[in-house]
Amino acid sequence: MLKTLQALYRCQLLTGQGIWHLLNSIRTDGMNLMALLYVRQKLSPLQTAIDTEDSCINYRTLYLQSRQLADQLAIHCAIKPHQKIAVMANNHIVQVHTLFALAALGADIYLLNTELSASQLQSIHHDVQFDWIIHDPEITVLPAVKTLPTYHQHLVSVFSLLTTPVNPRPVKRKPNHFSKITVLTSGTTGRFKLAGRSSRAKNFLSPFSQLLVQLNLSLYKKVYIATPIYHGFGMATLCMSVLLGATIFLTRRFHHEKACQLIAANQIEVVTLVPLMLTRMMNYCETQLQSLRCIITGGAPITPALVTQVLNRLGKILFNLYGTSEAGVCMIASPQDLAIQPSTIGKPLQGLSAKLLLNPTANDTQGELYIKCAWSALGKRWVGTGDLAYKDTAGYYYLQGRIDDMIVSAGENVYPFELENSLLNHPQITDTAVISVPDQEFGQRLVAFIVLNPASDQNELTIKDWLKTQIARYQMPKKIILIDELPMTTIGKVDRKKLRQIISTTITTRP
Numbered sequence: 001m002l003k004t005l006q007a008l009y010r011c012q013l014l015t016g017q018g019i020w021h022l023l024n025s026i027r028t029d030g031m032n033l034m035a036l037l038y039v040r041q042k043l044s045p046l047q048t049a050i051d052t053e054d055s056c057i058n059y060r061t062l063y064l065q066s067r068q069l070a071d072q073l074a075i076h077c078a079i080k081p082h083q084k085i086a087v088m089a090n091n092h093i094v095q096v097h098t099l100f101a102l103a104a105l106g107a108d109i110y111l112l113n114t115e116l117s118a119s120q121l122q123s124i125h126h127d128v129q130f131d132w133i134i135h136d137p138e139i140t141v142l143p144a145v146k147t148l149p150t151y152h153q154h155l156v157s158v159f160s161l162l163t164t165p166v167n168p169r170p171v172k173r174k175p176n177h178f179s180k181i182t183v184l185t186s187g188t189t190g191r192f193k194l195a196g197r198s199s200r201a202k203n204f205l206s207p208f209s210q211l212l213v214q215l216n217l218s219l220y221k222k223v224y225i226a227t228p229i230y231h232g233f234g235m236a237t238l239c240m241s242v243l244l245g246a247t248i249f250l251t252r253r254f255h256h257e258k259a260c261q262l263i264a265a266n267q268i269e270v271v272t273l274v275p276l277m278l279t280r281m282m283n284y285c286e287t288q289l290q291s292l293r294c295i296i297t298g299g300a301p302i303t304p305a306l307v308t309q310v311l312n313r314l315g316k317i318l319f320n321l322y323g324t325s326e327a328g329v330c331m332i333a334s335p336q337d338l339a340i341q342p343s344t345i346g347k348p349l350q351g352l353s354a355k356l357l358l359n360p361t362a363n364d365t366q367g368e369l370y371i372k373c374a375w376s377a378l379g380k381r382w383v384g385t386g387d388l389a390y391k392d393t394a395g396y397y398y399l400q401g402r403i404d405d406m407i408v409s410a411g412e413n414v415y416p417f418e419l420e421n422s423l424l425n426h427p428q429i430t431d432t433a434v435i436s437v438p439d440q441e442f443g444q445r446l447v448a449f450i451v452l453n454p455a456s457d458q459n460e461l462t463i464k465d466w467l468k469t470q471i472a473r474y475q476m477p478k479k480i481i482l483i484d485e486l487p488m489t490t491i492g493k494v495d496r497k498k499l500r501q502i503i504s505t506t507i508t509t510r511p
Contacts, residue, residue, distance in 0.1 A: 004213050007213055007217075011245055012245070013043075018039065021039045021043065025039050029104055030176040031175075032106070033104075034066065036243050040059050040245050041059040041060045041063035043245060044245040045059055047247065049247065051247055052092055052093055052250045053252070066096075070104040072162075073105060076156065079107055081176050082107070083131040083132070084108050084131050085109055086134070087109060087134045087135075089114065089136045089150050090114055090253060091229050091250040091252055092250060095150065096229070109182065110182045111231075112124070114136060114490060122143050124184070125143040125145060132145065133148075134149075206350070206375060207375060210332070211332070221246050221247060222249065222267065222269045223247070223268070223270040223271070225237050225248060226277055228491055233272060254277055256277065256283075260281050268292065270296065272296045273296075273297060274299040274492035277492045278310070282306070282309055282313070283430070290314070294317055295319065298320070301343075302343075304424070307342035316335035318338060319335065320338060327375060332347075343399075345389075351374060352371060354372075356389060357370055357384070369384075369388070369389040388402065400417055407446070408444060410443065414444075414446065419434045419477065422470045422475075428455075429451070429452060429456075430453050431486055432448060432451065432486075433499060435499055435500065437478065437503060439478060446478060447477055448477040449499055459482070460479075463480055483502070
């Protein structure tokens with residue numbers, strides 16, 4: 001508790017001035033995201049809030065313009081509290097303005113992946129019935145609903161409303177409390193669900209205080225959000241960075257070359273990303289990452305090889321987070337934890353309970369991970385994560401893949417994650433992804449995509465010969481496909497849809 005209080009005081013939130021502004025924010029803007037921005041613009045008005053590839057803005061201006069946008073959206077779009085507003089936008093300043101303005105209006109915000117197909121978006125709209133969709137201009141195939149582009153040369157857009165002269169008679173709006181923010185958990189796979197969370201303080205105070213202390217976030221002033229803000233990980237980082245008064249660096253899309261150059265040029269201290277992004281950056285130019293003091297990974301399993309590489313080359317600055325869309329961050333593995341057990345996702349946060357649902361008919365130590373906490377969107381109920389995990393005697397948890405990734409091959413249960421881990425033990429394999437394909441003889445088989453290091457002399461036959469000593473026969477992949485680089489989604493995960501497209505042009509599913 002003492003460390004939390006010290007950290008809050010260091011970033012001015014627990015000073016008399018900070019507490020005064022917090023109370024005023026509730027009266028002025030209500031208990032929502034805009035309250036965070038109100039407090040920070042009072043404490044750090046001239047501090048750069050957002051820095052992008054083509055512009056930057058300080059906290060005072062961000063707040064005033066977001067309030068203006070809220071007025072304009074209320075006037076021109078008649079957006080009211082609890083209307084359902086979808087936002088489909090990549091990381092840029094106007095997107096950030098939009099999120100704060102909608103929160104100020106009390107709208108329920110739905111953050112959608114910009115790469116959703118037309119049919120996926122239509123399906124979500126059918127379930128939710130959006131009142132408006134605010135979208136980047138390149139997204140053109142939309143349901144029959146009111147829409148507003150973030151930018152447009154000729155039509156009314158969020159940007160044009162932002163730059164319209166301020167109404168001389170300010171719009172009177174009642175403060176709005178506890179609007180809902182909903183994220184899409186798996187939009188690019190075809191299997192998705194919406195996870196909504198209220199903006200009530202209890203939903204983030206406990207995990208926020210633990211992150212603040214364990215990651216020493218109050219010490220840093222420059223944060224690069226490499227993941228999309230429409231992803232839960234990115235949105236959480238945005239809120240935390242605003243609360244702490246950090247300068248937030250954004251790029252519309254992640255490119256590892258530009259990311260490394262951005263970090264080096266601006267001496268950025270904190271970056272939030274997924275493991276595949278970090279792999280690309282480390283392989284491209286680790287010397288450009290020397291300014292980093294805190295690397296936060298999450299959203300996908302991290303390989304022991306990557307953990308070891310980061311700890312050895314950049315120091316003990318890597319934190320591996322595990323979370324769900326319903327509960328946010330659930331577990332933290334510190335650099336000290338990772339130095340001992342590179343594959344762990346750590347231990348549960350205080351106030352969060354975790355358990356494994358084991359198969360009673362099998363002598364197995366792994367099972368589906370269930371979590372329960374007060375800040376979960378589903379309340380104090382046990383929630384199945386869909387992740388397969390096990391726990392060691394010291395209480396650390398380890399991911400073993402997704403439950404729904406399991407296939408039955410020749411009557412045996414086979415997990416792609418296990419084959420991926422085995423392949424990564426090969427000294428000449430730098431990255432891999434494994435997916436399943438139908439097979440007439442075995443029912444299903446695995447196909448492995450492998451990235452070799454540049455000096456490797458390996459091929460499919462030599463790798464299969466090596467695998468025979470590492471795995472069971474039923475785990476052997478049907479095909480190994482050598483690839484220069486794993487395709488990546490905008491969220492930063494392996495794009496398995498593109499891998500399946502590669503398979504369809506490379507092999508057949510006949511035995």
